[in-house]
Amino acid sequence: MTFILIVGDMNVGKTHACNKLHSRIAEDQSFKVLDVTQNVSNTSKIDFISHYEKIGKYIVLNSPSDDDRRMTELAKYLDGLAAK
Numbered sequence: 001m002t003f004i005l006i007v008g009d010m011n012v013g014k015t016h017a018c019n020k021l022h023s024r025i026a027e028d029q030s031f032k033v034l035d036v037t038q039n040v041s042n043t044s045k046i047d048f049i050s051h052y053e054k055i056g057k058y059i060v061l062n063s064p065s066d067d068d069r070r071m072t073e074l075a076k077y078l079d080g081l082a083a084k
Contacts, residue, residue, distance in 0.1 A: 010066055015047060018063035022050055025061070030054055037077070049077050 006014045025031050035051040047064035060078065064070040 005065070007065070014065065015063045018048075018061055019046075022048070022061055022063075025050075025052055025059070031059075034058075049074065051081065 006017055008014055026033065032053045033050065034053055036048055037050070038046055038048045047070075048061075049063075050061045052059045052061070058081075060074075060081070062074045062077075065074065
């Protein structure tokens with residue numbers, strides 16, 4: 001499994017970059033959207049975790065990652081996928 005982590009200070013565009021990537025994947029008919037969970041961070045921003053499949057490869061896109069609580073939410077989400 002490969003992880004790409006976009007890091008940086010708060011309010012520098014990480015969520016914006018994730019939203020752009022999510023939009024591009026959603027527009028590509030060759031990707032199958034398996035799940036989109038919005039507002040996972042309960043902040044004023046629309047954060048999400050999304051899960052896609054293409055040709056037997058899987059992508060999880062996680063926009064909230066500013067703190068330990070949000071990273072724990074991601075770990076629980078990934079644990080749930082591994083349990084399936």
